[in-house]
Amino acid sequence: MRIGIDLxxxxxxxxxxxxxxxxxxxxxxLERKDFYT
Known part of the structure; x- marks a missing residue:
């Protein structure tokens, strides 16, 4: 079995x-605007 993780x-x-x-x-x-992806 394989488990995939979406990051x-x-x-x-x-x-x-x-x-x-x-x-x-x-x-x-924290808020969403504090992160840069």
Whole structure:
């Protein structure tokens, strides 16, 4: 079995979920505009 992971947001947008997760768990206040990809 192989599992693929999409990290470039072509197939799925995951960055907003990651930012929410990080802000909740680490007490940060990151926004999408803080990242350059």
């Amino acid at each position: 470039d947001e072509i197939l799925a947008e995951w960055m907003n979920s990651f930012i929410d997760f990080h802000n909740i768990n680490y007490g940060t206040n």
